[in-house]
Amino acid sequence: MDCIHLTGIRCYGFTGFLPEEQVLGQWFEVDVKLWLDLSQPSQTDNIEDTIDYRCTIALIQNLVKTSKFALVERLAGAIADGILEDSSTINQVQVILSKPAAPIPDFTGKISIELVRTKV
Numbered sequence: 415m416d417c418i419h420l421t422g423i424r425c426y427g428f429t430g431f432l433p434e435e436q437v438l439g440q441w442f443e444v445d446v447k448l449w450l451d452l453s454q455p456s457q458t459d460n461i462e463d464t465i466d467y468r469c470t471i472a473l474i475q476n477l478v479k480t481s482k483f484a485l486v487e488r489l490a491g492a493i494a495d496g497i498l499e500d501s502s503t504i505n506q507v508q509v510i511l512s513k514p515a516a517p518i519p520d521f522t523g524k525i526s527i528e529l530v531r532t533k534v
Contacts, residue, residue, distance in 0.1 A: 415450070415451065416451060416452035416453070417448065418448045420448070421445040421446075423444040423474050424441060425442050425444065426442070426478070427440070427481065429442070429478075429482060430484070436482050440513060440517075441515065442478050442489075442513060443511075443514055446497065448501075448507055450505055451503070465504065470497060473496050473497065474493055477496055490527045491531075493509050494509045495531065497509075504533070505532065506531065506532045506533065507530070507531050508528065508529070509528070509529055511527045512527075513525045
């Protein structure tokens with residue numbers, strides 16, 4: 415199966431366990447892999463034969479900006495579900511959602527959630 419990678423989607427959102435995260439917000443980074451059959455667009459060179467990744471990026475940005483979940487796991491799941499529901503051609507999606515500045519004392523790393531969902 416073929417794959418499209420969309421990486422470095424940076425969005426400001428309000429998901430987090432701490433109350434201040436849901437009020438002040440924070441930056442999130444999203445990478446997705448989209449599995450679909452690209453044999454037709456690789457031959458036809460028509461956008462109609464593939465997905466328009468601008469729509470997928472906009473969907474991700476909108477979900478991050480408007481969601482107020484306690485857990486990043488829930489936000490990652492919402493992104494995966496939204497992508498699969500939005501496209502009839504995507505068979506599987508991988509979402510890596512990162513919090514590059516998690517509010518944890520003495521922690522300078524980032525938190526990432528990775529999940530894979532397959533269309534049933």
